[in-house]
Amino acid sequence: MKDQPAVLVLGGGTRLPKALRAHGMYVVYGGTRDEFGPAHRDACDEALLLPDDTPGTWFRRAMLLHQEVPFQRVVTVRERFLTTAARIGDALGLVGNPLRTVLTLKDKALMRQHLDSRAETPSVRSRMVRSPDDLNDFIAQVGLPVVMKPRDGSGSEGVLILRDPADKVAAHRKVTRRPETFLVEEFLDGPEFSVESFTSHGAHRILAITEKFTGDNAVEIGHVVPARISADHHEELTAAVRAFLDEVGLTEGPAHTEIILTSRGPRVVESHNRPGGDGIVDLVRHARGIDVRDLLAAQIAGVSDGLPDDTAAAGAAATWFLTAAPGVVTRLTGWDEAARCPGVVEVSPDVRLGDTVAPLRGSSDRCGAVIAIGADPDEALDRAHHALSLVHVTTEPATTAEEEQEERR
Known part of the structure; x- marks a missing residue:
């Protein structure tokens, strides 16, 4: 170990640890006991396992472990560890994105404040909601619809779209229960995309643009890579994302930036200094032959990643959610039949008999997914749709106790 640079990897699967070890790094995996499986044993050199993800506990334990195994880097591809990893790296003076950048991306209210102070970045009207009166005042100013979301959230969890005055009842209840937690923004009307990028020394390379499909409460129900857009729109979106990442000071690693193409031009919804979730990292891998975790490992090891300069996709990949x-x-029924369909490369059932399906309020309320590949986006989407059409879920109304449990979410 003495001759190997050590890296602390917080959370996630085995792809990144294996890639780091392939580059000669000494990998310490940090996570919870329930996510550390047999495959992780072969992917790392040491493991630090704690009962939960409490940031303060992880910070203290990592600082102690650093005295025994000095880390050269602390890295994560998991949302819940982004701030913790940045705080550890900052305290140890390690290379990485500035802590202020990570905090700005993590806190949507802070991000809006930061962008509002930059004249070069198109603004989105927004306001922190500390009381029902704050929400009412904002609606009176900008009109309905508006979007209310947790200032620190992901996966569409807790997002409310208020289209009618009656929708304010549920919103007022949330605000009263958790004041200073929510941000309200003007509704951005237009097709939604995410831009997957990788940054080296402050230069942002575009890996792919993902076309997104949403259902109730803006929950994402499908993605396809590459997006079916014109060359002009491609240029608009990539230019807007590069400008945004410059503004927030991202210097290295992956980013997943969600953006809406409005009639006034692109508007960034939010961004994360990690790969895209919902299987997007796999869509990019299938469509372009690039895995962002491999790029990250090469960057940390200080070797060339071999990423081609062009962004032309060799094929297409789509995921659709049940x-x-x-x-x-x-x-x-139907998952086995779906898995055998042409072009299907992965099926992921997320519910079993006896499970309770909640109303569609966030990503965790979906019931599974299919990933399919094709020669072009339309073929990939058609294959994913066809495979998922073979899966059937029958539900019966939940009991009062189950409904009350869901309502408390």
């Missing part, structure tokens, strides 16, 4: 009526699952 949704179902709320209630208790009483019948579930």
Whole structure:
């Protein structure tokens, strides 16, 4: 170990640890006991396992471990560890994105404040909601619809779109229960995309543009790579994302930036200094032959990543998510048939018999997914849709106790 540079990898699967070890790094994996499986044992040299993700505990333990195994880098591809990893790296004086950049990306209210102070970046009207009166005042100013979201959230969890005055009842309840937690923004109307990028020494390379499809409460129900857009729109989106990443000071690593193409031009919704979730990292890998975790490992090891300069896709990949009526699952069929369909490379069932399906309020309320590949985006989407059409979920109404549990979410 003495001759190997050590890296602390917080959370995630085995792809990144394996890639780091392939570059001769000494890998210490940090995570919870329930996510550390047999494959992780072969992917790392040491493991620090704690009961939960409490930031303060991880910070203290990592600082102690650093005295025994001096880290050259601290890295994560998991949302819940982004701030913790940045705080550890900052305290140890390690190379990485500035802590202020990570905090700005993590806190949507802070991000809006930062962008509002930059004349070069198109603004999105927004306001922190500390009381129902704050929400009412904002609606009176900009009109309906508006979007209310947790200032520190992901996966569309807790997002509310208020289209009608009656929608304010649920929003007022959330604000009263958790003041100074939510941000309200003007509604951005237009097609949604995410831009997957990788940054080296402050230069942002575009890996792919993902076309997004949403359902109730803006929950994402499908993606396809590459997006079906014109060359002009491609240039607009990539230019807007590069400008945004410059503004927030991202210097290295992956970014997943969600953006809406409005009639006034692109507007950034939010961004994260990590790879895209919802299987997007796999869509990029299937469509372009690039895995961002391999790029990150090469960057940390200080070797060339071999990434081509062009962004032309060799093919296409799509994922579509299964949704179902709320209630208790009483019948579930078709996953085996879906897996055998042409072009399908992965099926991911997320509910079993007896599970309770919640109303579609966030990514965790979906029931599974299919990933399919094709020669072009339309073929990949058609294959994913066809495969998922073979899966059937039957639910029965939940009991009062189950409904109350869901309502408290």
